[in-house]
Amino acid sequence: MSQRLDLWWIATLGLVLAVAGAAPAEDLLIRGGTVVRADGSQRADVRVRGEVVTEVGSLSPASGERVVDATGLLVMPGGVDPHVHLAPIADVFRFADDFTSGSRAAFAGGITTVGHMAFPHEGELPMATLEREAALARDQSMVDVFLHTTILEPSPEAVAQVADLAAAGQPSVKVFMPFETFEPHHAGFLRLMQAAGANGVRIAIHCEDAHTLDYAIERLVAEGKTSLDHYTKSRPVVSELVATQRAIAMAETTGASIYIVHLSSGRALEAIAAARGTLPVYAETRPLYLHFTEERYAGPNGALYVGFPPIRAASDRDALWEGLASGSVDTVATDHAPWTRAEKLDPTLTIESPRPGTNNLQVMLPMLFSEGVRGGRLTREQFVAVTSTNTAKLFGLYPQKGTVDVGSDADLVLWDPDATRTIRDEDVLSNTGYSLYAGTEVTGWPRMTLRRGDIVYENGAVSAEPGSGKVVKRSPIAR
Numbered sequence: 001m002s003q004r005l006d007l008w009w010i011a012t013l014g015l016v017l018a019v020a021g022a023a024p025a026e027d028l029l030i031r032g033g034t035v036v037r038a039d040g041s042q043r044a045d046v047r048v049r050g051e052v053v054t055e056v057g058s059l060s061p062a063s064g065e066r067v068v069d070a071t072g073l074l075v076m077p078g079g080v081d082p083h084v085h086l087a088p089i090a091d092v093f094r095f096a097d098d099f100t101s102g103s104r105a106a107f108a109g110g111i112t113t114v115g116h117m118a119f120p121h122e123g124e125l126p127m128a129t130l131e132r133e134a135a136l137a138r139d140q141s142m143v144d145v146f147l148h149t150t151i152l153e154p155s156p157e158a159v160a161q162v163a164d165l166a167a168a169g170q171p172s173v174k175v176f177m178p179f180e181t182f183e184p185h186h187a188g189f190l191r192l193m194q195a196a197g198a199n200g201v202r203i204a205i206h207c208e209d210a211h212t213l214d215y216a217i218e219r220l221v222a223e224g225k226t227s228l229d230h231y232t233k234s235r236p237v238v239s240e241l242v243a244t245q246r247a248i249a250m251a252e253t254t255g256a257s258i259y260i261v262h263l264s265s266g267r268a269l270e271a272i273a274a275a276r277g278t279l280p281v282y283a284e285t286r287p288l289y290l291h292f293t294e295e296r297y298a299g300p301n302g303a304l305y306v307g308f309p310p311i312r313a314a315s316d317r318d319a320l321w322e323g324l325a326s327g328s329v330d331t332v333a334t335d336h337a338p339w340t341r342a343e344k345l346d347p348t349l350t351i352e353s354p355r356p357g358t359n360n361l362q363v364m365l366p367m368l369f370s371e372g373v374r375g376g377r378l379t380r381e382q383f384v385a386v387t388s389t390n391t392a393k394l395f396g397l398y399p400q401k402g403t404v405d406v407g408s409d410a411d412l413v414l415w416d417p418d419a420t421r422t423i424r425d426e427d428v429l430s431n432t433g434y435s436l437y438a439g440t441e442v443t444g445w446p447r448m449t450l451r452r453g454d455i456v457y458e459n460g461a462v463s464a465e466p467g468s469g470k471v472v473k474r475s476p477i478a479r
Ligand SMILES: [Zn+2]
Pocket: 083, 084, 085, 117, 335, 337
C-alpha cells in the first residue's frame, strides 16, 4: 500500500511540476533540410525533445510528433549575438528597446541568444551590476541572455569581484578605452586584466584613444566643422589603431584574453592579425562597417549612421569582409543600441555630442547572408561560424549554444536561402520603427526560429512570453 501511494505521489508531483513550469515544448521532427555547422553541412533530419536536440540523421516520424517540412531550407544554429544594449545606461542613454522588444526583433531575425552589456550605476560594484541587470533580463527577455559586466573604475574592491563574476557563470568584463575614467585608472585596468586572465574571464574592449579623439575634435571645432558631416574625421582610424595596439600590449603584459568589439578599420585589423599567432586576441565587427562607407555621413540623414567608431572607407570595408573569410575577424555582432529616427536626427547633435548606436537585431543575419553568402564572400559554414559558433566558443557557451548537435539546446533557425525580400520600415519589430537597410532587397530569410525547442517565430509572427528567456550560465573561458 505505502509503495503504491509513493508512486502515485511521485507521478502527481511530476504532473504538477510540468504544469507549473513553462508550457512543455512540442515533440518535433525537422525533416528534409540541410544542417549547416561551422565545420560542414549535411542533409539531415533533426529531432527535438523538450529543450534539446536528441537526434540528427536520417529519421522517421514518431507517433505524436509534429513534422516540420524543411525541404529546401538550411537548418542552422540560432544566431548568438555577443553585443547588445537592451537596458538604459544610467540616465544618459535611454534606448528605444528593452529586452522584450529587442527579443521580438531578434527572433524574427534568427537570433536566439544575446550578450548584453551591463552598465554600473554610480558607485556600484560589478556583482551588484550583474545581479541587477540579470534580474531585468529574467523579467523581460524572450531570447536567452548572457552578460558582460562593464567596469568603469577598477578599484581594488571591483578587481576582487572579477573572480566572483566567473563563479556566477558570467565570465566577461567590458572595458571602454575612450571614456574619461580610463586614463586615470590605467594601472587599475592592468590589475583588472591580470585578474581576468587568472580567472578565465574574457575582456571585451572598446578600442578608441581618448587623447587622439580630443585632439581631432578640438581641431575640427577650431575650424568651425562641428556638424556630423565631419563625423569620420572626428574619430580617425589612428585613434582605433593606437588603442588597439595598446590593448594588445596590455593583454601581453597581464596574460588577459581580449575581445576587441566593433572593429572598423583595416589598419587595426592588421595589428590584431599580427598579434593572433602569439596572443589571445579576438575581434568582432558589425553590420555598419560591412554594408556602408563613410559617404553616408554626408547629407540630411547622415546622423542616422553615427556609431562609435565611425564607418570608414571602402578599403576598410573590404578588409573586414576578407578578415571574416580568413578567420582574423571572429564574429559579427549587432551592437544593437537603438534610438528612434527623431532621436538620431536631433539637430542639436554635433561631433562633440554625437548620439552613437543603431538598431540591427532583425536584419543583421539576412543582410550578412545576402551580401556575404549569396554575394560569394563567405561560405554558409563561415556564416554560421561568425554569427553563432565562434561567439559561443569565445564566451563559454559551446556546445550548449552555437551548433546543431545531439545534446545542444534546440536553438534553431530554418533559413530559406532563396527567399527574396525587401527590408521595410513597416516590418520593424524594434521600438525604433525604422531600419537603416529599408529599401534593400536581400536574398535569404528566416522561415522559422526555435528557442530551446519552442517555436518562437513562424509565418512572420513572434510568439513567446516576456520572462521566458533564460540568463545562461557559462563556463570560464579558455584563452
Ligand atoms: Zn556597444
